[in-house]
Amino acid sequence: MTSAVTIPRHGGTGGRTAVAARARQVVKAYGSGETRVVALDHVDVDIARGQFTAIMGPSGSGKSTLMHCLAGLDTVTGGQIYLDETEITGLKDKKLTQLRRDRIGFIFQAFNLLPTLNAIENITLPMDIAGRKPDKQWLARVVETVGLADRLKHRPTQLSGGQQQRVAVARALAARPEIIFGTSRPETSTPVPAPRSSASFAARSTNSARPS
Amino acid sequence: MVDADTADKHDLKLGDEIGVISAVGTHTAKISGIADFTVTNPGAAIFYLDTKTAQQTLVGETGVYTNVNVTAASGVSDAQLKKNVTAELGGDFQVKTAKETADANQKDVEGFMNVMKYAMLGFAGIAFLVGIFLIINTFSMLVAQRTREIGLMRAIGSSRKQVNRSVLAEALLLGLVGSVLGVGAGVGLAVGLMKLMGQMGMELSTDDLTVAWTTPVVGLVLGVIVTVLAAYLPARRAGKISPMAALRDAGAPADAKASWIRGTIGTVLTGTGGYGLYLAAAADKAKEGSLWLGLGVVLSLIGFVVIGPLLAGGVVRVLGAVLLRMFGPVGRMAERNALRNPRRTGATGAALMIGLALVACLSVVGSSMVASATDQLDKTVGTDFIVQSDSGQLITPQAVKAAKSAPDVERVTEYKWTKADFTTPDGKTLKDTAITAADPSYATDLRTETVAGKLPDAYKPDSMSVHEKFAKDHGISLGSKIKVAFKDGSTADLTVRAITSSDVVIDAGAMYTSISTMAKYVPADKMPLDTLLFASAKEGQQDAAYKSLKSALHDYPQYTVRDQTDYKDALKDQIGQLLNMIYGLLALAIIVAILGVVNTLALSVVERTREIGLMRAIGLSRRQLRRMIRMESVVIALFGALLGLGLGMGWGATAQQLLALEGLGVLEIPWPTIIGVFIGSAFVGLFAALIPAFRAGRMNVLNAIATE
Numbered sequence: 001m002t003s004a005v006t007i008p009r010h011g012g013t014g015g016r017t018a019v020a021a022r023a024r025q026v027v028k029a030y031g032s033g034e035t036r037v038v039a040l041d042h043v044d045v046d047i048a049r050g051q052f053t054a055i056m057g058p059s060g061s062g063k064s065t066l067m068h069c070l071a072g073l074d075t076v077t078g079g080q081i082y083l084d085e086t087e088i089t090g091l092k093d094k095k096l097t098q099l100r101r102d103r104i105g106f107i108f109q110a111f112n113l114l115p116t117l118n119a120i121e122n123i124t125l126p127m128d129i130a131g132r133k134p135d136k137q138w139l140a141r142v143v144e145t146v147g148l149a150d151r152l153k154h155r156p157t158q159l160s161g162g163q164q165q166r167v168a169v170a171r172a173l174a175a176r177p178e179i180i181f182g183t184s185r186p187e188t189s190t191p192v193p194a195p196r197s198s199a200s201f202a203a204r205s206t207n208s209a210r211p212s
Numbered sequence: 213m214v215d216a217d218t219a220d221k222h223d224l225k226l227g228d229e230i231g232v233i234s235a236v237g238t239h240t241a242k243i244s245g246i247a248d249f250t251v252t253n254p255g256a257a258i259f260y261l262d263t264k265t266a267q268q269t270l271v272g273e274t275g276v277y278t279n280v281n282v283t284a285a286s287g288v289s290d291a292q293l294k295k296n297v298t299a300e301l302g303g304d305f306q307v308k309t310a311k312e313t314a315d316a317n318q319k320d321v322e323g324f325m326n327v328m329k330y331a332m333l334g335f336a337g338i339a340f341l342v343g344i345f346l347i348i349n350t351f352s353m354l355v356a357q358r359t360r361e362i363g364l365m366r367a368i369g370s371s372r373k374q375v376n377r378s379v380l381a382e383a384l385l386l387g388l389v390g391s392v393l394g395v396g397a398g399v400g401l402a403v404g405l406m407k408l409m410g411q412m413g414m415e416l417s418t419d420d421l422t423v424a425w426t427t428p429v430v431g432l433v434l435g436v437i438v439t440v441l442a443a444y445l446p447a448r449r450a451g452k453i454s455p456m457a458a459l460r461d462a463g464a465p466a467d468a469k470a471s472w473i474r475g476t477i478g479t480v481l482t483g484t485g486g487y488g489l490y491l492a493a494a495a496d497k498a499k500e501g502s503l504w505l506g507l508g509v510v511l512s513l514i515g516f517v518v519i520g521p522l523l524a525g526g527v528v529r530v531l532g533a534v535l536l537r538m539f540g541p542v543g544r545m546a547e548r549n550a551l552r553n554p555r556r557t558g559a560t561g562a563a564l565m566i567g568l569a570l571v572a573c574l575s576v577v578g579s580s581m582v583a584s585a586t587d588q589l590d591k592t593v594g595t596d597f598i599v600q601s602d603s604g605q606l607i608t609p610q611a612v613k614a615a616k617s618a619p620d621v622e623r624v625t626e627y628k629w630t631k632a633d634f635t636t637p638d639g640k641t642l643k644d645t646a647i648t649a650a651d652p653s654y655a656t657d658l659r660t661e662t663v664a665g666k667l668p669d670a671y672k673p674d675s676m677s678v679h680e681k682f683a684k685d686h687g688i689s690l691g692s693k694i695k696v697a698f699k700d701g702s703t704a705d706l707t708v709r710a711i712t713s714s715d716v717v718i719d720a721g722a723m724y725t726s727i728s729t730m731a732k733y734v735p736a737d738k739m740p741l742d743t744l745l746f747a748s749a750k751e752g753q754q755d756a757a758y759k760s761l762k763s764a765l766h767d768y769p770q771y772t773v774r775d776q777t778d779y780k781d782a783l784k785d786q787i788g789q790l791l792n793m794i795y796g797l798l799a800l801a802i803i804v805a806i807l808g809v810v811n812t813l814a815l816s817v818v819e820r821t822r823e824i825g826l827m828r829a830i831g832l833s834r835r836q837l838r839r840m841i842r843m844e845s846v847v848i849a850l851f852g853a854l855l856g857l858g859l860g861m862g863w864g865a866t867a868q869q870l871l872a873l874e875g876l877g878v879l880e881i882p883w884p885t886i887i888g889v890f891i892g893s894a895f896v897g898l899f900a901a902l903i904p905a906f907r908a909g910r911m912n913v914l915n916a917i918a919t920e
Contacts (some may be wrong), residue, residue, distance in 0.1 A: 073829060074914050094833060101831020108829075111822050116548035126830045128541035171830070 020049040020179045021070050026079035028065050039065040042079070047179065064183065071104055071181045072096045084178060101130050105172030107182035112168035113156040120152040123171045132175075139174055146170045213245040213260040232259070232269055239269040335797040338566065340434075342801045344442045345517075345563040346808040347383075349556060351446035353815040355379065355453075362450055363457030376451035383443030384436060391435025395428045478519025485512025489862060493869035501870040509863050516565065516859055521558030525551060527851050535850075536843055542836050546843035549816070550851075556812060557848055563808040564852030564896075567801035568889060569860035575885045576864025577871070578791045582784050583880035588718055589780060595625065595657035596754055597761055598779055599745035601770050606741035611768045615745055618764035620757040625651045625746040626727060630734070635695035636686040647676070647696065648722045649730040657746040658719060665690045665710035671726040677710035678723045696725075701734030715875045747773075805852070806900050813845055813904035821911065828913045838905040842898055845905075849897030853890050861886065 028040040039062040047053050047070070055063050068074035070081055072088045080089050083103060088096065100106075105126075113122045123143070127134045143149055146166040156164055172180045214224060224230070224243055232239045241261060261269065267276060284293040290309035298307045308316070355362070362375055403421060488508030495501030516523075528550050536543030550557050599607065599615060616624045627650045634642040652671035660667060663680050670677035676696070678688055688694070688708055697703040706725060714720070731739065749757030754775070762773050774782060817824065824837065832840075861881060868879045 068914055071829075097828070097831055097833045100829060101833075106829050108826070111826065114545070114823055114827065116545060116552050121544075125541065125827075129827075129830075129832050129836060131540065 018049050019046045021047040021081070021083050023066070023070060024080045024082075026066075026069060026081060027077045028062070028069060028074070029077045040069070040076075045070075049178075067181055067183065071106065072100050098130075101126050102175070103178045105175065105177035105180035107165070107168045107172050107180065109183040112171075113164055115156050118153050118155050119148060119159065119167045122156070122167055123152075123174050125171065126175045134174060135176075138176065142170050142173045145173075213247055214243055215258040216246050216248045218258065219243075219246045230259075232261075239265075241265065241269075332797070335800055338570070338798070339801045339804050340438065342563045342566055342804045342808070344438060345559050346804065346811060347439055347442035348445060349559045349563075349808060350811055350815065351379065351383065351443045352449070352559075353556065353812070353819065354382075355446045355450040357815070357819050358450075359453055359457045362453045363455055366453060366457075367455035372451040375453070376447050379447035379450045380440055380443060383440045383447070387436040387439025388432070390439065391432045394435060395431040398427075398431070399423055474518060475522050478515050478522065480515075481511050482515030482519055485510070485515050486862075488512070489866040493866045495870065496873065498870065498873050501873070505863075505866055505870055508866065512859060512862070513566065513569065516855055517558075517562045520562045520565070520855065521554040523855065524554040524557045524561065524851060527854060528557065528847055531847050531850055531854075536847065539839065539843065542832075542840045543843055546840045546847065549820075549840070549844045550847045556816075557851065560808055560812045560848050561852030561855060563805040564802065564849060564893065565856035565859065567798050567805055568853055568856030568893070569863065570798055570801075571795060571889060572857045572860025572886060573863040573867065574791060574794055574860075575882050576861055576880075577867050577876075578787050579880045579882040579885070580864070580868045580871075580876055580878060582780075582787050583878040584876045585718070585783055586780050587878050588716065588875070589776060589783075592659045592661075592716070592718065593657070593776060594659055594748070595746040596749045596775060597747040597758065598774050599747065599761070599765065599771050600743070600774075602772055603770065605770050606743060607745060607771060608741060608768070611765060611771060612742060612745060614764045614768070615747060615761060618747075618757070618760040620750050620753040620760050622748045622750045622757075623653055625653045625657050625748075626742045627651075627654060627744040627746065628727070628730075628740050628742045629722075630730070630740045631699045633697040635697075636688060637692050637694070638687045640686065644699075646723070647698075647730075648719075648724050649727045650724060652726055653748075654724070654746065657748065660716060660719065661713040662710050663713050665708075667710045667712065667724070669709035670724050671729075672709060673726075674704065674706055674729055674732075675709040676706040676723060676725040676729075677712055678708055679712045679721050680714040681721075682723065683708070683711045696733075698730065698733050700738035701730075704729070704733045715873075720875065802896075806896055809845060809848060809897065809900035810903060812848070813841060813901055814907065816844075817841065817904050817908045817911075824908055824911055825913050828911075834909040838909045841905040841908055842901040845901035846894050846897035849893045849900065850890070853893035857886055857890060 023043055023045045026040050026043045027038065029036055029038045031037055043062075043066060045066070055066065057063050065074065069076050072081075072083070072091070076089050080087055082088070083099065086099070088099060091099065113119075114125070117125065120143075121128075124134050124139070143152065146169055148163065148166055148170060151159060151163060151167075156167070159167065172182070214230075218224070224246075226243055226246070228243045229240050230243065232241050241259075247258075247260065282293060282297055284290065288296075290311065294307050294309050301307070365375060366372075399421075406421065485508050488504050488511055490508075492501045492504035492508055495504060528547060532543070532547035532550075536547050539546070599611075601607065612624070612626060615621070627648065629646050629648045631644045632647050634645045634647075636642065650671075652668060655668040655671060662677070665677070667677060669675060676694065678694075682688070688711070690708060690711065692708045694706050694708060695703055696706050706729070710724075712722075712724075747757070747761055758773070758775055765771055765773060828834075828837065865879055865881075868876055
């Protein structure tokens with residue numbers, strides 16, 4: 001277990017399971033009766049650890065819904081979702097929040113950063129909220145990788161769109177989550193050389209159309 | 213015979229004996245009947261006695277009356293009857309027709325009610341002012357939230373004017389709805405109050421409820437005009453939004469920086485206001501000083517309001533460093549949120565500032581009043597005990613005798629006053645001027661300072677004292693003679709032997725003569741009764757004298773014996789009660805300000821929906837989120853409190869300096885009250901954040917992120 005490749009709570013790469021998150025028979029339906037719309041109809045999916053998984057599909061096919069459910073942002077109508085060995089379906093809000101804070105990273109397609117905090121404060125926010133001290137060495141490496149070393153004291157409004165996006169990436173990586181979820185729109189996503197060992201990276205990319 | 217309501221309240225039955233205390237003495241009477249009103253009982257307790265008993269117990273003579281009702285024979289008008297009766301009786305009696313009596317009564321009530329009305333309207337005005345802040349803030353936030361929408365409208369071709377007008381039209385509608393609700397609630401409240409007063413014993417029937425047509429009209433017009441005016445600035449700002457705004461990324465608007473223009477204007481206004489206050493404090497004429505004081509108060513208030521957003525930065529940072537840092541990142545975010553829009557924080561805090569500034573100012577003046585009076589009591593009062601009736605009844609000769617015969621009491625000083633017409637050396641005649649008559653020992657009981665002569669000399673035969681201001685106004689110096697025509701007595705030629713300082717709190721403006729001088733000119737049966745008694749204990753016998761005096765007056769429950777401590781407490785209570793009443797009315801303004809904080813926070817939460825969603829997504833718990841909002845609220849409230857209390861204490865200190873000319877020599881800042889209000893504001897902040905924090909906590913994370 002070298003420090004660089006360690007994922008905090010759940011062993012190293014190639015540990016017990018090769019699957020970071022999985023969905024079993026997940027159903028997500030909106031409304032009821034005649035207006036019932038089924039967004040996810042008994043979906044089974046495994047997101048492999050240490051790899052990029054992209055979910056693609058036409059607009060309205062339930063990509064966002066699936067990701068939101070996997071990330072513990074949305075509740076499911078039926079089925080189970082596991083993060084590593086933890087079943088997150090049925091967890092109370094408090095546990096779910098802790099789980100998102102400590103084990104999941106997010107990169108949204110827009111509006112990723114808090115305007116009142118500068119870049120470095122945004123990056124360390126999840127750890128600050130948890131009351132944990134960031135691992136300095138790791139943090140420095142993340143910052144350097146995304147190329148923001150000279151921009152850390154800037155507020156989001158003083159950064160370009162691409163730089164903002166990279167701050168978000170750095171935040172997702174800094175806390176060493178087990179899994180990072182991201183939504184991207186083609187024109188703002190900047191290719192980031194992710195540290196090879198960090199986590200599985202589930203990226204959703206849309207087909208040219210910009211959602212929402 | 214007794215009225216039914218009173219009998220009910222005090223559980224009186226036929227045949228019960230009650231004591232009747234009058235100026236003549238104490239008697240007992242048996243209840244022979246209980247009467248009922250056919251009209252609304254104004255809440256008074258009414259007793260009827262038969263003519264003979266009444267004459268004996270109330271007037272002390274048989275065969276005399278105080279009032280006579282005359283009913284005209286048919287065909288004789290009231291005015292004619294009045295003329296006839298007056299001609300018959302001569303000028304020594306007042307003759308009034310029924311209408312005149314009713315008019316006079318109504319005038320009395322109206323005079324009091326007018327004072328009440330203007331005081332109430334004044335406080336309502338303050339609440340109104342605070343409401344204006346609330347409206348400006350709300351519309352500013354609404355406009356900010358709709359920036360993209362408005363940008364889009366502009367992009368597809370609406371003119372600035374149209375955008376501007378749409379906001380004003382919204383204000384008009386809101387103002388109308390708000391005013392209608394307000395007027396309706398006001399009338400409802402009046403009915404409720406009347407019912408409540410009814411239950412407390414004042415028999416007011418809601419049938420008598422009168423709403424003048426002007427009340428709702430003025431309310432509506434004022435409400436609408438003020439709302440539209442307050443929305444004008446935000447509306448103009450909305451008009452200035454560029455079509456580009458539609459294309460920009462949404463999210464919370466960027467930090468609005470307070471401009472240097474604002475800073476300059478605010479500093480100039482505050483500076484001028486401060487200078488006005490300085491002039492007021494330094495003024496040596498009360499009239500001129502109060503002008504400066506008013507000017508200083510208004511200017512410094514406006515100055516603080518203008519400069520508030522700039523101060524918000526510094527003050528919030530300091531408060532944050534002291535209070536919020538210990539809450540870690542949540543505290544830091546709360547501080548940043550409070551700072552992100554200084555204009556908004558400034559306006560919200562300013563609304564609270566106004567009410568609290570007045571509270572602080574009045575509490576400083578009030579406690580200075582108590583402190584000054586206490587100080588004067590210590591310095592000037594040489595007597596040990598004061599006997600007086602709290603309901604303003606005069607002291608009967610029997611009670612005076614009882615007090616004089618109490619053991620361990622060294623001496624008792626009688627104090628009475630009457631009215632007289634003064635003819636001063638400058639040839640003017642002053643009608644119905646009060647003159648105080650006391651025993652010579654009063655000069656030691658109350659050591660009033662003199663500016664000329666010695667006070668004990670004023671008690672020599674045919675002598676008197678006047679106060680400084682009176683002497684100045686009428687060209688009186690020591691040795692001047694004043695013709696004093698006593699009411700119910702003859703005219704005396706009194707020599708001025710002492711001029712007392714006008715710079716006193718107790719018995720200010722009194723002019724003294726001795727009781728024996730007065731007795732020379734007023735027949736014994738017309739001598740007024742004592743209003744006050746001063747008693748001094750024998751050396752070292754204070755406690756014993758206090759007890760014996762109390763037991764001596766035990767049979768006269770209408771009088772209260774107070775030693776100096778009691779007297780000070782009573783004084784404090786009186787001022788405290790007055791202050792509490794004013795605080796109660798100011799509470800209105802403070803409640804409006806609290807609503808302002810609630811509003812600002814609620815709109816902020818809506819505005820930051822995405823931000824909150826993001827924070828929740830990356831792991832901020834509900835509890836942390838709520839705490840963050842609460843802390844933001846507390847900081848805003850404390851900011852307002854700090855400004856308000858500071859400003860108010862400045863005003864209060866200035867007012868005291870000015871009132872020092874009128875004898876208010878001691879400045880006392882009531883720290884417990886001030887600190888209590890400051891801490892209380894923190895709780896106000898917590899309270900105001902309850903609903904916004906709850907709503908933020910309940911926000912669905914996904915919806916929050918998806919909001920666009």
